[in-house]
Amino acid sequence: MARQPLSDLYHQLIGASWPRFLAALMAFYLLSNSAFATLYWLNPGGIENARPGSWGDAYAFSVQTMATIGYGKMAPVSPFCHLVVTFEAMIGMISMAVMTGLFFSKFARPTARILFSRVAIITVRDGLRCLVFRVANERGNQVVEAQLRLWLFRTERTIEGEQIRRFYELPLTRSQSPVFALTWTATHVITPDSLLADATTESLGRGNVELVVSFLGIDNTLSQSVHARYGYRTKDIVFGHRFVDILSLDEAGRRVINYHVFHHTEPMPDQPVDQVDQAVANLSPPSPSAPS
Numbered sequence: 001m002a003r004q005p006l007s008d009l010y011h012q013l014i015g016a017s018w019p020r021f022l023a024a025l026m027a028f029y030l031l032s033n034s035a036f037a038t039l040y041w042l043n044p045g046g047i048e049n050a051r052p053g054s055w056g057d058a059y060a061f062s063v064q065t066m067a068t069i070g071y072g073k074m075a076p077v078s079p080f081c082h083l084v085v086t087f088e089a090m091i092g093m094i095s096m097a098v099m100t101g102l103f104f105s106k107f108a109r110p111t112a113r114i115l116f117s118r119v120a121i122i123t124v125r126d127g128l129r130c131l132v133f134r135v136a137n138e139r140g141n142q143v144v145e146a147q148l149r150l151w152l153f154r155t156e157r158t159i160e161g162e163q164i165r166r167f168y169e170l171p172l173t174r175s176q177s178p179v180f181a182l183t184w185t186a187t188h189v190i191t192p193d194s195l196l197a198d199a200t201t202e203s204l205g206r207g208n209v210e211l212v213v214s215f216l217g218i219d220n221t222l223s224q225s226v227h228a229r230y231g232y233r234t235k236d237i238v239f240g241h242r243f244v245d246i247l248s249l250d251e252a253g254r255r256v257i258n259y260h261v262f263h264h265t266e267p268m269p270d271q272p273v274d275q276v277d278q279a280v281a282n283l284s285p286p287s288p289s290a291p292s
Helices: 009-015 018-041 055-066 079-108 201-206 275-281
Strands: 114-116 120-125 128-137 143-157 163-170 176-180 183-189 210-219 224-233 237-239 241-243 247-249 255-257 265-267
Touching: 009 079, 018 055, 018 079, 055 079, 114 224, 120 241, 128 143, 128 210, 128 241, 143 183, 201 237
Parallel strands: 120 237
Antiparallel strands: 114 128, 120 128, 128 183, 143 163, 143 176, 143 210, 210 224, 241 265, 247 255
């Protein structure tokens, strides 16, 4: 199906960033006034007190008409200009209503300022290989009934030789939090049944693997659902590292979170590999059976 960029303009404007949103409204305002000014300009003498042949005066009259300002200095006098003023006044009222709705929708739209670590790490925790990433609440309020889900996307080939994209959910040791206020370290234990049991940088690259994290919760201030999503590609998965500790104590003995090192990792110290971890590392993942 052919792509139609303007077929869903309302949702595109709602989802656009504020600079792009304001730029789009400004462009519409300037272009629409320019179009009507050109129509007035094509009818010399149609606007009272406007300088003959002045496109600037025609533009000023268009702005006054569309914004319903009405200074009283210029007025339409020809039937053609009266007709154009009728259409411009109608378009001005419709445009004002639409812009008001768009502004309200963007201001009222709940957003989650959820910060995901730029990398996910495969490391050893409590003697087991684990996939670990961090999540933080940048807003500082509370998100209740928070949920995290982790999905693995990879390219596979069917028995018939067809190449398809499949996804599987990877269980987390803790996927729910009654109150999410500061940080959350999410962990997927790489058991013998995990699809990451024998993962390496090369194997992840061959399968074009991507990890997708989805976050869902209820904003305690607005009592509305908020959601966020983040993806880790093969280049974003680091082996043999651990996250730098972001918790410390200040002079008063209070816990302090240092978000400046939120994304930082460091190599794991040299230590004997746990027997359980070694057994997990030597196992291959089972054949997938999830539907496409």
